[in-house]
Amino acid sequence: MLGGGFAEAVTPLNLLLCLTGVILGTVVGVLPGLGTAMAIALLVPVTFQLDPTGAFIMFAGVYFGGQFGGATTAILLNTPGQSSSMATAFEGFLMAKNRRAPQALATAVLGSFLASIVAVTLVVFFSPLMVNLAVGFGPPEYFALTVLAFLATSAVVTGDMLRGLSSLGIGLAVAMVGIDEQSGAVRFTLGSTQLLDGISVVVVTVGLLAIGEVLHVASRSRRAPATETVASGRPWLSRRDLSRSWRPWLRGTALGIPFGVIPAGGAEIPTFLSYGTEKSLSRRRGGGDEFDRGAIEGVAGPEAANNATTATSLVPLLGLGLPTSATAAIMLGAFQQYGMRPGPLLFTQESDLVWALLASLFIGSAMLLVLNLPFAPIWAKLLRIPRNYLYAGIVVFATLGVYTTRSAVFDVLLLYVIGALGFLLRRYGFPIAPVLIGVILGPLAETSLRRAMAMSQGDVGVLVDSPFAVALYSVLVLAVVVSLVLRARNRRRAA
Amino acid sequence: MSASVHRTTPAGESPALGDGARSFWTGRSELFVGVLVIALGGFLLIRSAMMDVPSSVSFLGPRFFPVVVGTLLAVLGVALSVRTLLPRSAATADEAGGGDGSAVSSAESDSAEAGARSDWKPLLLTGATLAAHLALLQTAGWVIAGALLFWGVSCALGSGHKLRDLGISFVVSAAVQLAFSAGLGLPLPSGVLVGVF
Structure with a gap:
């Protein structure tokens, strides 16, 4: 089946789309503050002109490109393009200062490539297993899954439960606007006919991420220009660098893989875990002074972890329709825009698309290797574009994308209003991911709950009737308790 | 934070x-x-x-x-x-x-910077630009409203050459109109410049 996927993905058009995606993703990933989530959000409206397969192949390229773009600037400029590259910046920038930028970039690219290949192979094997598991799911299990996603992203991984839960509630509220699918009741439209169809996921994501970000940038006094380090020399690893890198690559990959499958908000946690692991291992080996002076292990590990997490987050996304990070949430939104619902049915109804997507993940990582190893310093030059043009361009592109999907000025108004909301949330440290998860999974949660209750004639017991649902709720309770304990302990230590 | x-x-x-x-x-x-x-x-x-x-x-x-x-x-x-x-x-x-x-x-x-005290002037300028774009999109058409959008945001974020930027803005919005209308076949409001595009 993967062979069929390759056959579909290597058509000239699809290869071109994948390449475009990788380039666009790298460009956006390089720019600070603009993550892969936003790159995909901005591309969703434009890709409606493509067939779904082409669009998702392009997203796959963006996904990987964005990850690597972030690493490039983290190493060369000490400005991580996104939070998952923060750990890379610690040692990477120090290496760059020591004139070892090419080696830092090379270990990052090779580590990313290795981790992606390993992780995507696992995705190929485990997605069908996930699907077999999910075939038996009814409304109670889906409800349990959504509850898990809601609480994991809003309460467990965020620093502040009150803010996280408020973000989630806002997302759920936005999702309820429009005609109720099951009863036909009109909800929260305030008499506006334009709101009968609800608020489009595209409008919400582009508004929160793109417009919100631009308003946020506008609200801050200008930042000092980034310091640039010179990346001279050929990006090849010496035998010694290679022998220092391959173990961190493997360890980082192993750390990153499980984090893609659980809703822990993306690759931030595993990258820091990998950084910590490499640092303590280096100390134990007696090479402790290497770290904090630019150790290649500190770049190799986190970058591998980052890409492994990115790739394995596709398992729950494709198999269950469960997004585990903001970027995955937007991918799910994109599927919904095409009238497809990820989950067991996707593999039977749209199997061509799924396998072409998986095949293009392999192709995308290979393209990254070719594009980024020699050209990384060129990408970093993008930061020389004046910031005001950059953000003006983003506003224009966001507006255009949203306007052209339905040719409605009303959608542009909504976009700006939601952008203002996104600004407020960012301004006061409210996480954005729970809002997106709420908007995208809210309808599924509500439908599943109501179907389950209708099936059981109002008996609440149906929700905990299946072993899988019970297991999910137990995991959830455990995660909440552990995070509360950890938080209390941190507070005591801080006090 | x-x-x-x-x-x-x-x-x-x-x-x-x-x-x-x-x-x-x-x-x-x-x-x-x-x-x-x-x-x-x-x-x-x-x-x-x-x-x-x-x-x-x-x-x-x-x-x-x-x-x-x-x-x-x-x-x-x-x-x-x-x-x-x-x-x-x-x-x-x-x-x-x-x-x-x-x-x-x-x-x-x-995150260290996030949440720091807001600069009101660029923020309000950006907001006003968005409002103006909304008001003008249907009546004046994309080329004018889009150029205004680009120019306004660019000025709000601190542009050095306001006049040069105005030129850039029109080039950007006209290029976009051309790419979307002619290239992708997506309609954008032509407004007062209906004869031109």
Whole structure:
């Protein structure tokens, strides 16, 4: 089946789309503050002109490109393009200062490539297993899954439960606007006919991420220009660098893989875990002074972890329709825009698309290797574009994308209003991911709950009737308790 | 992250307030978000109560979920507001980790700066530009409204050459019109320049 996927993905058009995606993703990933989530959000409206397969192949390229773009600037400029590259910046920038930028970039690219290949192979094997598991799911299990996603992203991984839960509630509220699918009741439209169809996921994501970000940038006094380090020399690893890198690559990959499958908000946690692991291992080996002076292990590990997490987050996304990070949430939104619902049915109804997507993940990582190893310093030059043009361009592109999907000025108004909301949330440290998860999974949660209750004639017991649902709720309770304990302990230590 | 803000920005958000108000309201502008969350919860609850529900509904009608979410939001909003209003020492201890883990990939690269005191002028300029674009999009057409959008945002973010940027803006918006209308076949409002495009 993967062979069929390759056959579909290597058509000239699809290869071109994948390449475009990788380039666009790298460009956006390089720019600070603009993550892969936003790159995909901005591309969703434009890709409606493509067939779904082409669009998702392009997203796959963006996904990987964005990850690597972030690493490039983290190493060369000490400005991580996104939070998952923060750990890379610690040692990477120090290496760059020591004139070892090419080696830092090379270990990052090779580590990313290795981790992606390993992780995507696992995705190929485990997605069908996930699907077999999910075939038996009814409304109670889906409800349990959504509850898990809601609480994991809003309460467990965020620093502040009150803010996280408020973000989630806002997302759920936005999702309820429009005609109720099951009863036909009109909800929260305030008499506006334009709101009968609800608020489009595209409008919400582009508004929160793109417009919100631009308003946020506008609200801050200008930042000092980034310091640039010179990346001279050929990006090849010496035998010694290679022998220092391959173990961190493997360890980082192993750390990153499980984090893609659980809703822990993306690759931030595993990258820091990998950084910590490499640092303590280096100390134990007696090479402790290497770290904090630019150790290649500190770049190799986190970058591998980052890409492994990115790739394995596709398992729950494709198999269950469960997004585990903001970027995955937007991918799910994109599927919904095409009238497809990820989950067991996707593999039977749209199997061509799924396998072409998986095949293009392999192709995308290979393209990254070719594009980024020699050209990384060129990408970093993008930061020389004046910031005001950059953000003006983003506003224009966001507006255009949203306007052209339905040719409605009303959608542009909504976009700006939601952008203002996104600004407020960012301004006061409210996480954005729970809002997106709420908007995208809210309808599924509500439908599943109501179907389950209708099936059981109002008996609440149906929700905990299946072993899988019970297991999910137990995991959830455990995660909440552990995070509360950890938080209390941190507070005591801080006090 | 706003915990550090409370401590490091004694200047406050609104210089318009008198000295008496300043001492209490400084760093408490988050109260606005709390009130907004309460309002949203209240809105859900009130509109749910007023909703026309088709008679065919069996268990858990279209009102159930909104009422749950509305109640949740109202409670959270009250909790947020109360926490903002609490004496600072208590509030900051709780907030010390706030926001750091908010793992949306686009956001946190500069969490140390986030939440710092807002620059109102560029923010208001950007907002005004967006409003003007909305008003002009249908009437004046994309080329003019889009150029204004680009130019306004660019100026708001501190452009060095306002006149040159105006030129760039028109080039950008005209190029976009050409690419979308001619290239992708997506219609953009042509407005007053209907004869040209």
